[in-house]
Amino acid sequence: MSTDPDTGAVPLAAGYRRDHGVHPPLDYPGYRSTALRHPKRPLHLLPHLLTEVTGPLLGEDRIGETDNDLTRQHDGEPQGQRIIVHGQVRDGDGRPVPNTLIEIWQANAGGRYRHTGDNWPCPLDPNFTGVGRTLTDDQGRYRFVTIRPGAYPWRNHDNAWRPAHIHFSLFGRAFTQRLVTQMYFPGDPLFFQDPMWNSIPDEKARERLVARFDYANTAPEWALAFEWDIVLRGRESTVFESEVDDD
Amino acid sequence: MSTAGETTPSQTVGPYLHIGLPWPDGPFALAEGAEGGFWIRGTLYDGAGEPVPDGLIETWQADPDGRFDHPDDPRGAKAWPGFRGFGRCETDATGEFRIRTLKPGPVPGLGGAMQAPHIDVSVFARGMLDRTVTRIYFPEETEANAADPVLSSIPEPERATLVARPAEDGYRFDIRLQGEDETVFFDI
Numbered sequence: 001m002s003t004d005p006d007t008g009a010v011p012l013a014a015g016y017r018r019d020h021g022v023h024p025p026l027d028y029p030g031y032r033s034t035a036l037r038h039p040k041r042p043l044h045l046l047p048h049l050l051t052e053v054t055g056p057l058l059g060e061d062r063i064g065e066t067d068n069d070l071t072r073q074h075d076g077e078p079q080g081q082r083i084i085v086h087g088q089v090r091d092g093d094g095r096p097v098p099n100t101l102i103e104i105w106q107a108n109a110g111g112r113y114r115h116t117g118d119n120w121p122c123p124l125d126p127n128f129t130g131v132g133r134t135l136t137d138d139q140g141r142y143r144f145v146t147i148r149p150g151a152y153p154w155r156n157h158d159n160a161w162r163p164a165h166i167h168f169s170l171f172g173r174a175f176t177q178r179l180v181t182q183m184y185f186p187g188d189p190l191f192f193q194d195p196m197w198n199s200i201p202d203e204k205a206r207e208r209l210v211a212r213f214d215y216a217n218t219a220p221e222w223a224l225a226f227e228w229d230i231v232l233r234g235r236e237s238t239v240f241e242s243e244v245d246d247d
Numbered sequence: 248m249s250t251a252g253e254t255t256p257s258q259t260v261g262p263y264l265h266i267g268l269p270w271p272d273g274p275f276a277l278a279e280g281a282e283g284g285f286w287i288r289g290t291l292y293d294g295a296g297e298p299v300p301d302g303l304i305e306t307w308q309a310d311p312d313g314r315f316d317h318p319d320d321p322r323g324a325k326a327w328p329g330f331r332g333f334g335r336c337e338t339d340a341t342g343e344f345r346i347r348t349l350k351p352g353p354v355p356g357l358g359g360a361m362q363a364p365h366i367d368v369s370v371f372a373r374g375m376l377d378r379t380v381t382r383i384y385f386p387e388e389t390e391a392n393a394a395d396p397v398l399s400s401i402p403e404p405e406r407a408t409l410v411a412r413p414a415e416d417g418y419r420f421d422i423r424l425q426g427e428d429e430t431v432f433f434d435i
Contacts, residue, residue, distance in 0.1 A: 033374030105267025
């Protein structure tokens, strides 16, 4: 495709579906920190033009040799339950999202982050950093080896505890598809009081953040396994430019 | 075919994003030492006017020809030497971020219309359950800004929050999440 010599117009790819009903509101009083950190004015509609339907396509140069195995980043083995976390990244139309960067970070087995701001009196693990990266393969599949993170207390409400979770960051192939989220573990008893979990309006959408225990892919005498698929926004069926042509 | 309802929901980056997301070369949308670059610096503020020291700013933009190194640019992917187009910077203890980049060229919009040079911005932080999105426009582009379909759709005085200010080594673009001078954010 190329620029139209008469009008200078370039045909644009279809935009991405707006699926805000799926995501938490920016103003959610149950999570106290939202109070001063959410816009009060209404958002302005941003059409999905070239800047929005493109995005950074980051590659192997962002990945180190042990980045996808958080249990091999130090001389010794970290404490805790070794787990495999794997799954597929697809878009809302069911298409795999290949070669896309996934970044994860998490607490150690006791719920302590290797971060100066974390004062939870549970020790750091000298053999665990809690940071990983990988690229999905040509089928959108990813795989990490890590330690099952612990729950930890925080100061949001009386006796507040975060359920065990792993933070995930994904780029997809477009600015519109950028997603930062958290993966949870099945059967966690702490969901009921967690404002992050409860901020998601649709119960079915919440459940999509829970990994599936995957006995079949458990590595015997080595690691349990969890499977978690991630779905990024799908395409609008309409192409902007054809709408304009029809006018 | 699945439906839009199956998208994975967003969650906050939380207070410890610094262990996972900053990159040593993150602020360099234009490689360190490459010619022709400038800094965009700014402070992220909350609704009490306090700096946000645990935020993350990401930028995405065209190259100086208004092109993207991406297969969905219908003119074809085109790389600009030393230029990644993507910048990422955590805010520091004073809420400040910095991105070293090149000025984007005008980018095609709908029909034959052009968009003024602009940079897309994502803002992440503890207390933000989803990112917010804004755009940086350039103060010297008076005519192009007036004709820009996105910028011109926003009434003053809010529109002014999207225009960077000149600074000694580039531009300044402060982001106010809430309050009197709240930055314009977009429904993306």
